[in-house]
Amino acid sequence: MSNYFRANVEAMASYVPGEQPPRGTQIIKLNSNENPYPPSPKALAALKNIDGEWLRRYPEPFGGQFRQAVSQVLGVPSDWVIVGNGSDEVLSILIRACAEPGRKVVYPMPTYVLYRTLTEMQAADILEIPYAEDYTLPIAELIAADGAVTFIASPNSPSGHVVPKADLRKLASNLSGVLVIDEAYADFADENALDVVQEFDNVMVIRTLSKGYSLAGLRLGFGIANPQLLAGLFKVKDSYNIDAIACTVGTAAIIDQAYKNECIAKITASRHKLAQDFKQLGFRVWDSQTNFLLVQPPQNNAEYIYQQLKAQNILIRYFKQPGLEDKLRITVGTDEQNQVLVEAIQGLGTGG
Template sequence: MPNYFRANVDAMASYIPGEQPPRGTQIIKLNSNENPYPPSPLALAALQNIDGEQLRRYPEPFGGEFRQAASQVLGVPSDWMIVGNGSDEILSIVIRACTEPGRKVVYPMPTYVLYRTLTEMQAADVVEIPYKEDYSLPLDELIAADGAVTFIASPNSPSGHIVAKADLRKLASHLSGVLVIDEAYVDFAQENAVDLVQEYANVILIRTLSKGYSLAGLRLGFGVANPQLLDGLLKVKDSYNVDAIASTVATAAIIDQAYKNACVAKIQASRNQLTTDLKNLGFHVWDSQTNFLLVQPPQNNAEYLYQQLKAQKILIRYFKQPGLDDKLRITVGTDEQNQTLVKALGYLLQELPTE
């Protein structure tokens, strides 16, 4: 068969998302960090009220309705925002606009592996700098690398930790390229870095409605940055990248902060209880400011537990890569789901022979 692809595309590995069982499958799904609660009633009502005229016409090309609503929530001018088909598209826009062969994309590892995939698509240079054992930021190394784009996920996946704002501020002030602060999980955290975009022209903050707002299936995310930075990014944005349904539903969801905050509070409480329960089983559990936990089983048998839970129709995430192959990432579900998981793990651990 002929080779139709660019050399860099031919050589790269595909991004592998978490398993997505068919709808209606009786399974406890704790592998993709989805919110266990339904979207805002206001969002569902907005969806039901979509009319044919909204579908007949092209959508507003810049997501203006959503930008206005998000502006009120974040206290940032609406023209400081770019809206995308999920936050992944905003990440892709940054890479397409700012990188090329010979330009570096830098980030600490382990983190969101899509950064590597997007960089390889553009044949730019990947520079991965290991996190320290305690997940403190390798600040000096990141500054020295001085990438055209530097990605920092805060809170980070899969570790769940938040990066100190002082470290982000130091990075922004020392880098000559763009600093992307990926705040996909910020709704579950104690602080955010939205003020840095007004302090530094090279910072873009990226958010999603997939996690805190229970809209992973909708695909809407946005970036916040100085308009001068956005001007360059908008040049490579698809003409109508956010559909009318997504914009309308997301607008209703982000306005309903009371509902979102109530769901977040339930998840944070469940996260604390799940942490305690797993520690009681002997797991090492890293502190988390997300809706998931990174854990290490007491007998270092992460892959075995992942497979056994999957056989019992409980999905969690296992990463077969250095630094993570002895760990598991577990999405915080409802209290009932979490207790089913804990009970299953307790039985599995009892069945294992002790040395």
């Protein structure tokens, strides 16, 4: 067969998302950091009331209705918002606009592995700088690298830690390229970097409705940045990248802050209990400001536990990569799901 692909695409590995079992499968799914609670009733009502005329016509090219909702809820001007088909698309837009061969994309590791995949698509240079054991940000190394794009996930996956805003400000003031603060899990955290993005014209914050708003299946995310930075991104955005359904449902969801905050409170309480349960089992548990935990089994048999739980229809996440081979990332489920998980691990004893 002929080689149809660019050399960098041929050489790259595909991004591997968490396993997605068929709908209706009787399984406890704790591997993709989905919210265990249903979306806002107001979002579901908006879905039921979709007008067929909205589907006949092209949608708003910039998701204006949703931009206004973000402005209302977060207190940022609507022209500081770019809307994407999930926050992953916003990441892709930014990489397409800013990265190319000879320009570096820089980030600390371990973190969201899609950063590498998107960068490889553009054949741009990649510099991955290891986190310290305690996940202290390697600020000096990141500044020295001075990437065209520097990604900082805060809270970070899979560690769950938040990067102090003082560190983010120091980075922003010393980088000549774009600093992207990926806040996919910000709804679960004690603080965020929205004020940082308004202080620096080279900073962009990215959010999603997949986690805090229980809308992973809708695919809706957004970025916040100075309009001068967004102007370049709009040049490479697809013409109608946000469909009318996502815009309408997402608007209803983000406005319903009371429901979102109620779910966040339940998840946070469950996270604290689950962390204590794992500690009682002898696991090392990293502090988390997300809807998941990073844990290390006392027997360092993470892959064995992952496989054994999978056989019992319990999915968690195992990353076979440096620094994570002996750890597991586990989404916080409902209290009932978490209890089943803990009892299943207890049942494994010290095998493996």
